[in-house]
Amino acid sequence: MTAEVIVLGSGTSNGVPTLGVEYPEAYLANPRNHRTRASILVAGPTGNLLVDCSPEMRLQLTRERIYQVDAVLITHTHADHLMGMDDLRSFCMRTRRAMPIYAWPRYQEDIRRVFPYAFTDFPPGIEVPRYDLQDVPPVLEVGGMSVRTMEVMHGKVPVVALRIGNFAYVTDVSLIPDAAWDQLQGLDVLMLDAVRRAPHPNHFHLDRALKVAADLRPKRTYLCHLSHDYDHDQDEARLPAGVHLAFDGLRIPLTLGG
8 A cells, every 4th residue: 555745834934935034036046945834745555644733834734735644743832833733724614513623632722722613602603613633542553544642842842753664754853762762763754843044042053953863764864844954956956865954845655555
């Protein structure tokens, strides 16, 4: 069986271009230097899993011509991973059911606080998103895929990382605990946070991400959650063999076991 990872957004919390910053025309001319906020969609054999709901979610899904979302996994509830959730209403209107949302209990509380109307009764004719909040299991069965979940740390904030087959997605990370490290062995593809060049208290920076990739030794690594520190073509050419910069619209085929 096969699946496909679609990178909806490869950028950091500000997005690139960032408001208030003037960029050289040559930088802006490269579409891979335009980065919306971090999110992926995994298209499985029988359904689609959306990982995080960035503020540009509507634009990302329409850009990639994705017409179906069967479930959502929220890695954590920082604004750049959450604030597109209202646009799930379109899928709820289409299916006439609540969207399954997988999140840890502490993040379910945030979702209820930010989107209280999604859990409120309204008269007929008023359409709001509806969320079926569920705990994140160690293995999530969705879309014909087994999604292994694990905890990594983003500063003091726990974040869900995930593995599907021999692909893993580790966004917003400053520490990979031993339990997660053990689950990230033997990968074909690792997508890993590398927010900027300088060290960051809550994220891997470039050198740290490269060291982690060298230690885990996946066949390919894609750096994600990228700021405007990176000029895509120039900087990718300087990376070690097997390491690439992710970009909006990147598609990665997966082979699933079984």
